Amino acid sequence: MDILLSTAIKAAIEAGAEIMKIYNKNFDVELKSDFSPLTVAYKNANTIIENFLKKTNLPIISEESKQVEYAERKNWETCWIVDPLDGTKEFIKRNGEFTVNIALIKKNKPILGVIYVPDNKTLYYGNITTNKAYKIVLKEHNSSDIIIPNSNDEIIPIKTMIDHLKVIGSRTHKSVETDELITNLRKKGKKIEVVSKGSSMKFCLVVEGKANIYPRFAPTMEWDTAAGHAICNAVGLKVMQVPNNGEELKYNKENLLNPYFIVNQKLMDHNNKQEYSINRQNRKKANKHHSFLIWFTGLSGSGKSTIANLLEKRLFEQQINTYTLDGDNLRRGLNKDLIFSKEDRNENLRRTAEVAKLFVDAGIVVIAAFISPYIKTREEIKYIIGSEDYIEVFVNTPLEICE
Ligand SMILES: Nc1ncnc2c1ncn2[C@@H]1O[C@H](COP(=O)(O)O)[C@@H](OP(=O)(O)O)[C@H]1O
Ligand SMILES: [Mg+2]
Missing domain, CATH: 3.40.190.80 (D-Maltodextrin-Binding Protein; domain 2)
Incomplete structure (x- = not known):
C-alpha cells in the first residue's frame, strides 16, 4: 500500500482510539473551556495525527493548528488537510456521528482520503490514482491488518433508481x-x-x-x-x-x-424518460421471442468470439433476431475517440452497454464478447441493461490454452 495512505490510515485509527477513550467517560454538557472533554479529545487527536503526518515531511492544514499564512502555503504543491474530530455537535449529543478526517491534496485537488468513524470502528478510504475506495469494519482500533487492501472490502456502490x-x-x-x-x-x-x-x-x-x-x-x-x-x-x-x-x-x-x-x-x-406508442412489449409480440443481452467475458484468446459467433448462427437459423456487438467494430465508429487507458476502456464498455440496451429495447437478442475482467464494470453493465435482461457467460479457458 502507498506509504502516504497507510500513514494516514494509522493516524486516523490511533486518533479515533484516543477520541473514544474520552467519549466513553461520563460527561453531560460541553464546558466551553480548554479542559472540556470535546476540546481535550480534539487536541489529543490532532497531536496524534500531526505526529504521524510529520514523518511524511509534507505540510499540514488542520482545523486545530495555527494556520500558515497564504503567502507561504499557496506554494505548497502537496499538503495534508486534517479535521481531527468532525461533527463536534454530534460528539456532544453523544449520537456517534463524528469522524476523523485526513486528506492529501495535490495541486488543489484531494487525491487520498481517509475517514474513520471511531464509534463503530468503521474505516473508509479512497485513492484517486487507483480509483478505488474501501470500507472496513475493524474489531479493534488497530491498523495492523489493513496494509494490503482486500477486494472484499472494496466499495461497490448500490445503484440508484433515478426516480x-x-x-x-x-x-x-x-x-x-x-x-x-x-x-x-x-x-x-x-x-x-x-x-x-x-x-x-x-x-x-x-x-x-x-x-x-x-x-x-x-x-x-x-x-x-x-x-x-x-x-x-x-x-x-x-x-x-x-x-x-x-x-x-x-x-x-x-x-x-x-x-x-x-x-x-x-x-x-437526469432527464425524464419520453414514452412512445410502440414499445418493447409490442416488438416482443411481433418477433415472438424475448430480447436480452448475452455477455461473454473471459481472457483474450479464450474463445469468447468463436462461441458468440456459433451461438448467433444457431439463433439466426431459428429466426431469432440477433445482433453481435463487437469491440473492434464499435471502435471504428461510435468509440473511435477512445484510447486504451483504463478510463477509456470503461467508457468503451459503458457505451457498448448503452447501445446493447437500445437493441434489447428494439426486441433483439444481443450478443457481446468483451474481456471485461472487472466485476465492478460488469455490475455497471448489468445495471444499465437491467439484471433480468442480462446473461453473463464466463468462458473459463485456462491461461495456458489461451496463450
Ligand atoms: N458557520 C459556519 N462556518 C463554517 N463552517 C461551519 C459553520 N457551521 C458549521 N460549519 C462546519 O460544518 C461542520 C459540521 O457539519 P455537519 O453539520 O454536516 O455535521 C462543522 O465541523 P465540526 O463539527 O468539525 O466543527 C463546521 O466546520
Ligand atoms: Mg469539521
Whole structure:
C-alpha cells in the first residue's frame, strides 16, 4: 500500500482510539473551556495525527493548528488537510456521528482520503490514482491488518433508481436552500426521502449508494470535506461547487471556507424518460421471442468470439433476431475517440452497454464478447441493461490454452 495512505490510515485509527477513550467517560454538557472533554479529545487527536503526518515531511492544514499564512502555503504543491474530530455537535449529543478526517491534496485537488468513524470502528478510504475506495469494519482500533487492501472490502456502490432519491443533509446545520432544492425535486415528480447525518459520514453514505445526493447549502470548511471528497472521486462521484461553474471544490485556497456544493448532482439533472406508442412489449409480440443481452467475458484468446459467433448462427437459423456487438467494430465508429487507458476502456464498455440496451429495447437478442475482467464494470453493465435482461457467460479457458 502507498506509504502516504497507510500513514494516514494509522493516524486516523490511533486518533479515533484516543477520541473514544474520552467519549466513553461520563460527561453531560460541553464546558466551553480548554479542559472540556470535546476540546481535550480534539487536541489529543490532532497531536496524534500531526505526529504521524510529520514523518511524511509534507505540510499540514488542520482545523486545530495555527494556520500558515497564504503567502507561504499557496506554494505548497502537496499538503495534508486534517479535521481531527468532525461533527463536534454530534460528539456532544453523544449520537456517534463524528469522524476523523485526513486528506492529501495535490495541486488543489484531494487525491487520498481517509475517514474513520471511531464509534463503530468503521474505516473508509479512497485513492484517486487507483480509483478505488474501501470500507472496513475493524474489531479493534488497530491498523495492523489493513496494509494490503482486500477486494472484499472494496466499495461497490448500490445503484440508484433515478426516480427515487435519498437526499442526505446535516443533522445540525440545516438550511432553507436545501429545503427548496428538495421541494423542486419533488415538483419534478421524483420520490424523495430525506436522511440526516452529522459529520463527513454523509460523504461515506453517498459513496456506498445508501444515500444518493448530498446538497450542502450551508457553510463548511476545507477540512470538513477534503477526505470525503477524495473518497467520492475515487468511486467516480463529483463534488460540484454551487453555483455550478462546472468545477469541483478546491483546496488550500486563500479562504479555507468552502462554497456551497452538491455531491452527485448529475442525478438531479437526469432527464425524464419520453414514452412512445410502440414499445418493447409490442416488438416482443411481433418477433415472438424475448430480447436480452448475452455477455461473454473471459481472457483474450479464450474463445469468447468463436462461441458468440456459433451461438448467433444457431439463433439466426431459428429466426431469432440477433445482433453481435463487437469491440473492434464499435471502435471504428461510435468509440473511435477512445484510447486504451483504463478510463477509456470503461467508457468503451459503458457505451457498448448503452447501445446493447437500445437493441434489447428494439426486441433483439444481443450478443457481446468483451474481456471485461472487472466485476465492478460488469455490475455497471448489468445495471444499465437491467439484471433480468442480462446473461453473463464466463468462458473459463485456462491461461495456458489461451496463450
Ligand atoms: N458557520 C459556519 N462556518 C463554517 N463552517 C461551519 C459553520 N457551521 C458549521 N460549519 C462546519 O460544518 C461542520 C459540521 O457539519 P455537519 O453539520 O454536516 O455535521 C462543522 O465541523 P465540526 O463539527 O468539525 O466543527 C463546521 O466546520
Ligand atoms: Mg469539521
